[in-house]
Amino acid sequence: MKGVSMSDQEARFAAKDFTMGDLNAVVKFLGEEATQRIKSGHPFTLTFLEEQLRTLFDKNGRRIPEGLTYPVRDPDRSYFLQQPQIDYAQRLERLKVHFRERKLPISPSQFQDECEGLREELAKSEEFATCANILNGVVLPVVLLPVPHRGFDYGMVLERVYLSAVERAYKELFPERTFQNYRKGELARKVSIIDGSRHDLLVGKLFKGPVIGLFSPNPLQGFSVLAQREQMATLPQRFSLGGGFDSATAVTMYPDVLARDFQTPGYDCAALSWVDSEYSLCFEANDERLWFDHEVSLGYAFGSYSGGLFFSR
Structure with missing residues (x-):
């Protein structure tokens, strides 16, 4: 100025x-x-006024909460994630086994090439120059499998397909631990997608085929669910807010990262509402178990919780 x-x-x-x-x-x-x-x-x-290119993520890969009206607090850094070395073939095999797919429509080399291309776009493309810092946080390559369009019910598919895969993957890695779906039998016809989250656009792609993308599990740590939804207005269109399908797939492919122990953050499925607008859904883990449940107080910011962001073509 x-x-x-x-x-x-x-x-x-x-x-x-x-x-x-x-x-x-x-x-x-x-x-x-x-x-x-x-x-x-x-x-x-x-x-x-000198126009400046404003970065949307800080040096740690966390979304900068500028101009939001809903509550945000500093992240509690005692709840953290660690970036794994990516073995694309191994992660893809875990997806295949726990989703009980006979054959995947994507090879490990296709998976790797697409994800490296997405990382390259975020790192070097002018279109995403404001978002390059998200790569400083944990970024997980994932494959979202197609879902049937006919008779589609988000909650039913989430429970029967995705949460079942989460349970199998978690219990295989941690056989002494348990998985609990506290909303078992209560998801069909009760889950809807929040306007503006762009998760509906992602689901629309899944009606046509698999989607390869980069899932960032905790760039919104410390944001209330309402703030997570609000910040989507200033993100580039190819980002979508974490819902159930992408979050559950990430947990299935990376239970060692996302359900490691008590010190992993909770994961808001902020793109979803359950029953009505007062409730959403989430995952949480400790040293003994992983569970899926509804959440209330959507306007309250917890330093130990985060929603995810999904980036794809």
Whole structure:
């Protein structure tokens, strides 16, 4: 921001190299009030705003909560994730086994090539220059499998397909632990997608085939669910807010990362509402179990919880 003070005498001197058209343009730009102050000999201050490229994520990959009306608090860093080394073939095999697919429509090399291309876009493309810092956080390559369009019910598919896969993956890795779906039998016809989350656009793609993408599980740590939804308005269109299908797939493919122990964050499925607008859904883990449940107090910010962001083509 720069301030410039100019008297009437200085303005007249500066005008000697201007045409009448130039002066008319200047007067139009200054406005009537500033022009009258010049004519009357009063000094004035003209303020120029320098346009800056504002990054949307900080150096740690967390979304910068600028201009939000709903509550946000600092993340509780005692709840954290660690970026794994990615073995694409291994993660894809885990997806195949626990979703009980005979054959996947994507090979490990296709999976890797697509995810590396997405990372390259975020890192170097001008279109996503404001989002490059998200790569400083945990980023997990995932494959979302197709879902049937006919007779589609989000809650039913979430329970029968996705949460079942989560349970199998978690119990295979941690056989001494348990998985609990506290909303068992209560999801069909009761889950809806929040407007503006873009999760509906992602589901629309899944009606047509698999979607490869990058899932960031905790860039919104410390954001209330309502703030998570609100911040979507200023994110590029290819980001969608974490719902049930993407979050559950990520947990299935990376239970060692996302359900490690008590110190992993809780995961809001902020793109979803359950029963009515007062409730959403979430995952949470500790040293003994992983569970899925509804959540209330959507306007309250917890430093140990985060929603996810999904990035794809």
